Amino acid sequence: xxxxxxxxxxxxxxxxxxxxxxxxxxxxxxxxxxxxxxxxxxxxxxxxxxxxxxxxxxxxxxxxxxxxxxxxxxxxxxxxxxxxxxxxxxxxxxxxxxxxxxxxxxxxxxxxxxxxxxxxxxxxxxxxxxxxxxxxxxxxxxxxxxxxxxxxxxxxxxxxxxxxxxxxxxxxxxxxxxxxxxxxxxxxxxxxxxxxxxxxxxxxxxxxxxxxxxxxxxxxxxxxxxxxxxxxxxxxxxxxxxxxxxxxxxxxxxxxxxxxxxxxxxxxxxxxxxxxxxxxxxxxxxxxxxxxxxxxxxxxxxxxxxxxxxxxxxxxxxxxxxxxxx
Numbered sequence: 123x124x125x126x127x128x129x130x131x132x133x134x135x136x137x138x139x140x141x142x143x144x145x146x147x148x149x150x151x152x153x154x155x156x157x158x159x160x161x162x163x164x165x166x167x168x169x170x171x172x173x174x175x176x177x178x179x180x181x182x183x184x185x186x187x188x189x190x191x192x193x194x195x196x197x198x199x200x201x202x203x204x205x206x207x208x209x210x211x212x213x214x215x216x217x218x219x220x221x222x223x224x225x226x227x228x229x230x231x232x233x234x235x236x237x238x239x240x241x242x243x244x245x246x247x248x249x250x251x252x253x254x255x256x257x258x259x260x261x262x263x264x265x266x267x268x269x270x271x272x273x274x275x276x277x278x279x280x281x282x283x284x285x286x287x288x289x290x291x292x293x294x295x296x297x298x299x300x301x302x303x304x305x306x307x308x309x310x311x312x313x314x315x316x317x318x319x320x321x322x323x324x325x326x327x328x329x330x331x332x333x334x335x336x337x338x339x340x341x342x343x344x345x346x347x348x349x350x351x352x353x354x355x356x357x358x359x360x361x362x363x364x365x366x367x368x369x370x371x372x373x374x375x376x377x378x379x380x381x382x383x384x385x386x387x388x389x390x391x392x393x394x395x396x397x398x399x400x401x402x403x404x405x406x407x408x409x410x411x412x413x414x415x416x417x418x419x420x421x422x423x424x425x426x427x428x429x430x431x432x433x434x435x436x437x438x439x440x441x442x443x444x445x446x447x448x
Contacts (some may be wrong), residue, residue: 128187133251134162134172142181143196153182153190198343218248226265226276227365229335237266237274261361265366277366284367285412291360292408296401298357299388302347303397314343315389318382324381333378340385377414383406391421 125249138158141147155169162169173190174183183193204291222242225231242253257274260266264287266274321328321336328336345357384407391400 131171135175147192149192151192176442215253215255218252219259221246233276234278235276264363285364287367288412294357298345298348299401303392306347311389311393318385322382
């Protein structure tokens, strides 16, 4: 536990030092432990320890009444050193994020169950602070749910959750294809096609994990071609959320092969410069995946109620809105 607290103390200290060094905090500004604790999702004790280190450094001082304020700006060299540390920490958080996400996708979680951060500290040898930040990132992506003072739990899924996720993803990823379709280099498409064909050739022996990674790589490669940070930031988490939705049960090899053949259809359309057809194939791909998923993954639905609703919602979503009459 002492090591965990030290790790959090250090992280808060480095974060505050980075802000002060970058002149993001004015001289004389008060640093309130309570406010900082809420913003950084740590205890007041942790913040006070970090502030104590800043006081020892001379960058922060206290008034006779005990209020903490910024007294001096560190030299630029200190800011550069902090930036390097923060980049390394963000890399660690990202790495642990993917380790936890992959662990979840292997079926090791129970929907709605509480998350024990200690599990991941022990599994991956990460600090508690790094694990907590990774869990927060998974919460932002819709994989986990966090309740104040109660920690995290695995998100529950209903057929409506799955429909909503696919519907929103289809809308944004269609825009991805429209924007990136004319600018994707042919070399990139050839490489993506070769990778997809290799997956199809080995579909019978491919592990669920490898298939999932190949599917993620295909879709995120197209997203990144937009070079739009906004779209990338929107669509990638939606793709990961879709992967979580697929946990209701793994799809069979026939459905997997069908998905990758549809990927080839998207690539072929893009290679011919027919972006509209690529969008059509993609939307049909998402619609088919959802309907297959509802049939195979949620067999407890009464009759075809959920499937009919999914079909109707997708049909409505994929039909272009009528142009307003002049």
